[in-house]
Amino acid sequence: MISKPFSQACDNNRGPILRVLQQHLKAPGTLLELGSGTGQHAAWMPHFLPHIHWQPSDLPERLPGIRAWLADHRPANVADPLALDMAQPWPSLACDYLLTVNTFHILAQDDVARAIQHAGEHLPAGGLFVVYGPFNYDGRFTSESNARFNDWLRQQHPASAIRDIEWVCAAMNAAGMTLEADQAMPANNRTLVFRRTAEE
Numbered sequence: 094m095i096s097k098p099f100s101q102a103c104d105n106n107r108g109p110i111l112r113v114l115q116q117h118l119k120a121p122g123t124l125l126e127l128g129s130g131t132g133q134h135a136a137w138m139p140h141f142l143p144h145i146h147w148q149p150s151d152l153p154e155r156l157p158g159i160r161a162w163l164a165d166h167r168p169a170n171v172a173d174p175l176a177l178d179m180a181q182p183w184p185s186l187a188c189d190y191l192l193t194v195n196t197f198h199i200l201a202q203d204d205v206a207r208a209i210q211h212a213g214e215h216l217p218a219g220g221l222f223v224v225y226g227p228f229n230y231d232g233r234f235t236s237e238s239n240a241r242f243n244d245w246l247r248q249q250h251p252a253s254a255i256r257d258i259e260w261v262c263a264a265m266n267a268a269g270m271t272l273e274a275d276q277a278m279p280a281n282n283r284t285l286v287f288r289r290t291a292e293e
Contacts, residue, residue: 097165098158102195103133106279110194110225111138113276113284117221118145122189125215126150127179127208128196132159135174136166146170148188150177180204183211191215191222197261198226198243201252206264213268216289222270224285225278228258236281261285 118124121144129135129149139147147170149159159174177183179193180200191212197205212222227239234240239255246253262272265287274286 095157095161097161098131098155100131100133103131106194106225106282107134107137109278110134110284111141113274113278113286114138114142114192114223117223117274117286118142118190120189121145123148123187124190124192125186125188127177127191127193127212129159129174130155130194132162132174134194135159135171136162136168139168139170143170145190146172148172148186149174152176152178179208179211181207183215186215188215189217189220191220192225193223194225196226197224197228198246198255199250199253202254202256202260205256205261209261209264209268209270213265213270213289216270218289220289221273222265222287222289224261224287226282227255228261228283228285229255230258232257232259239281258283258285 123146125148126135127150129151132149135147135149139145151159151174153176156174156176163171179196216222243255270287270289272285273288276284278284
């Protein structure tokens, strides 16, 4: 039997993230969660968003852990997890919303750029891309703890780093998305909400 992976950060941030989703995800639709990680969010948040069809996704090796969480706590509106590498071409699927939590600082910047490009190609006009994590402003860390976290990230993998919000917004703009909300979150994190603009 596969043991369920656990992230304390997921338990800590799920409530604040859910409140942002409840503010912005008003219309019924399908949400593709990119990088579902342990699966804790997919097993909890959809209970409180019954009008949302939740599609978890992650790298193939992480799917068993997600399934283990869903086996015990599966909301009725959650689909089976999908194998998806954010930086590689995505499978053909329809979604109205995208959510990713704590991935942009893990992926290499070029991979983040590719993921943003894929997001722009998959979201319909008016669709939302919600991104949670730490970000820099004007090239500066927002706290000493974020600076220390960035050092730790670079030690784990040289390509990992906290991204500058200006760079993220520029990449989103190039993919047809504009920043609609930037909300402060606990532990020096932010939730960014981008909307796909109407295609010409």
